[in-house]
Amino acid sequence: MVAGTDIDRACAAAKSQQPDLPSPDAPPGAVADWASAQFLEAARSNLTKSCLLLALEEEAAAQAAYLEAEGLGPESVAALRGSVGSASTWSLERISALAEECTVTLYAKLHDLGVVDTVLSVAKQVPDSTLLTLHTDLVRSYPTQLILAINHVLYERHGYRRQRRHGDPLDMRLSNVLENGNGSPGSLAVLYLELAARLSLPLEPVALEGGRYYVLQPADDSVVLSAAGERFVIDPYSEGMLLSETEVKELFEVEGELRPCSNEVMLAGMLGVLRDSHWCAAVGCPPEPIWAVPIAVEVALGEYRDVEVETSSGEDTEGEYFRVRFTEPDNVGQESRGQQWWPAQGYNLRRALAAAHKRSLLLPSDLNAQLEYALLLYFGKRYEEAWTELGCVLQAAKSEAAQRVAVPTFDPEEIQQMEVLWEKIRLQLAFAA
Structure with missing residues (x-):
């Protein structure tokens, strides 16, 4: 359940003014409606904000459904709030902390390579703008080192991983992914994109399987991921593995070039899975x-037609079948083969x-x-x-x-x-x- 302060922080995470922010004692249904409206406004400009607002809407709607099902009155709302999502998640402090860890890890790797000794020696003597320029130049010169740093922090140190089972809506909520680590291909791609952007590595998503899967590629020619004439992309769902474009085309049966998709297309793909x-x-x-x-x-x-699907796996396992007949019943007591559903x-x-x-x-x-x-x-x-x-x-x-x-x-x-x-x-x- 979502606390009013968490809603405030969710909006603050987007770093934009929200004049119509619901009050802390607003009912969950009103919060869900507000988040839905804000999602559509943010969809074209801020991918991470849109995903957090979608997660907020889902959580508020779940709370509203729970209250409706349990028949609880408004006096019980306050006691139920605050149990989903910490303040650091909604404010993006958790992502900021991950980005700082990635920066430290990157510079440790570059130090081991003997690259940044000169930069570190003058760090206290130059303005921040100059340091940012130096950092950006280093990232563009050593993009694979930053990718290794992000992969180490996300997947090895913090244990972010692919979803445990297919079709769980929780794995598509960015807030839940930040809290628990399990994520869908789309939500892990959004997290990776946000971290890379904060670390001056411009990436863009490529939608595969109709928006059910995503890989990331450099957003401009200033970053080169290639070896032996073969270009590579990042697979956030496989712990940041680098895949060649040829491998991606073969695995996902892509014809032609890998083309980036817009925020709207990526969000639409994630919404399709949800x-x-x-x-x-x-x-x-x-x-x-x-x-x-x-x-x-x-x-x-x-x-x-009636569905009959064997859901078991393995030669020694007895098969279980799923059968449903999809017709609206004329009479409540009407019999049918399998399960009659509407x-x-x-x-x-x-x-x-x-x-x-x-x-x-x-x-x-x-x-x-x-x-x-x-x-x-x-x-x-x-x-x-x-x-x-x-x-x-x-x-x-x-x-x-x-x-x-x-x-x-x-x-x-x-x-x-x-x-x-x-x-x-x-x-x-x-x-x-």
Whole structure:
């Protein structure tokens, strides 16, 4: 649960004025709404701030759901606050301390190489601006030494590591990663980017697997990571390992050059993972991508085939199967093969919808992102909004078809399915009226 002072520090971490900061006694729902609004404002300018605000929203929303589920009154809120996230996390003091450790480690490595003796001897005699210039020049001359220093501090000394299990929303909260060390590919990449920026090493993210994985590459030609004519990138999820571009292309089946992505695209990718994690929790299916139930029109129409997935591993292990039939039941007592499911308006579905909404705003021209938002509105039984959003997607899809776009977002069969769902929602609204 998030204390009011922690909220203040979360904002202070962004180093910007927040005139509409919620008061310390604001209810968790109000804090979540505020953090959501601030996230969208920060998304284009400050990646770390955006991730902290997203974590704050998630934590406040979880607290609100807990209070709602337990039926606790406002008088209990104060007693519940302050148990998630220390002040040093929200204020970024923890990251500042990590950056200082990295600096000390870097200069120790450079001292062992006999590089910085002259610099250290004149350190007290020159202005800070000159020292910063000298530091920047050293980083650009010895980038691998700084990478080794960051890797030593993060992964060896402090034990930051990859997530323990796939699909846990906690591993995508930057605050939780700073506190506990386990992180998703995206959250560890954000932490690495922040540290490198503080240490004058300009890096930029490259999105892989549709934003589920990230590697980092130099942001300009002043930093060179290459050997024997091969360029290298940093893999924060594999403890800062250096991978050649050829290895990355082969592992992730990338064609063409590795291209950096913007803040919006990186955040949208992380939101996609967060959305899927909450969606799978709402559905009750395994969170692994190959087993997860898709957020798709065929699921909404009840045409998604029964799922039968063996979830065990190993030759001597008896197989366990996951079966779900995805149709909305007409009668409560209706029998079905497997588990008959329709998502309730619960916490995980609301969080999946919130993530999808932000993603649709960050990627306004991505019709798939808009469709997923419309579908989650439908699953949440917010039919009027779903009908409107789906209508916009359908109109854009038909426009692509009419213009004979070379690679349309949807094929004719998918457009026909959307038309059927759109008409189904219209009928539902008509009957409700």
